[in-house]
């Protein structure tokens with residue numbers, strides 16, 4: 251909705267906690283949510299952090315019902331986990347893991363009408379803080395956004411766990427977070443995800459998010475490679491999770507995410523992470539919004555320094571027809587897409603050409619830097 255909303259609106263989780271012992275101290279922050287929790291995580295994450303979280307909650311007298319996450323944030327998976335939650339009369343839902351686990355658990359909590367606590371084990375997306383989920387088909391294609399009345403009550407990030415995750419996750423989170431300001435600054439007259447206009451605060455948050463990524467992104471990525479919890483890593487984890495989360499939800503999305511959603515129709519991109527696809531979407535949006543070569547190079551420099559993909563080939567799409575790219579553009583221009591928040595002319599043809607232009611700009615940058 252553009253040019254009709256008059257109220258400004260800002261929304262956020264009630265509490266955000268981040269630090270190297272956050273999981274050990276979780277009972278302090280989760281205790282007020284209830285006695286019985288449903289914990290959803292995949293097997294790998296459960297072994298890394300779930301068992302420790304469960305024992306610290308149980309020692310504090312709480313009951314934990316563990317449900318193994320099956321890998322896709324789909325309507326079917328949400329219904330399955332919801333049933334188990336209802337049978338066990340859980341008082342709140344804990345999401346432990348990456349973006350898809352988080353998006354599933356937030357939807358489950360909403361359906362059960364109970365609070366959620368989000369404990370990301372990677373800083374790979376800005377999903378933790380928002381009151382919406384991105385849902386996919388069971389085959390991994392973008393399905394729809396699902397909106398909830400409440401943001402998660404608690405978001406708790408244990409940086410000792412995040413630091414041990416492969417650095418690719420942090421890099422993908424940087425890709426997702428880098429889109430935040432690029433998108434928010436172009437959509438100040440459009441309603442955000444809460445249905446209101448962006449506040450000055452949302453604009454300040456997304457600008458600060460970008461500033462931190464340019465200052466510390468590369469350093470944090472290198473720290474993550476050796477598992478070191480440095481101030482740079484702490485800053486980028488906060489930028490990827492809190493600043494990007496608040497910035498996109500109350501600031502608004504535009505073409506980078508709409509093109510991401512279109513890209514999910516290309517099968518090879520299913521192996522790539524959300525933030526990696528969004529990253530290429532950001533390059534497309536810069537082209538679409540007529541950014542100067544200096545500006546585009548500044549972004550490409552940061553992106554390539556943390557190994558983010560800047561071409562379709564780097565996203566695994568090594569051969570693609572114009573017809574297939576046209577379909578991506580068509581999906582990016584679907585009636586409910588965030589691309590319509592932009593003030594410039596948008597149609598399938600314009601978007602198709604921006605994608606081709608982004609591919610060319612990305613390739614030429616890689617060639618110039620000797621990366622191709």
Ligand SMILES: [Zn+2]
Nearest residue numbers: 376426524528
């Ligand atoms: Zn995103």
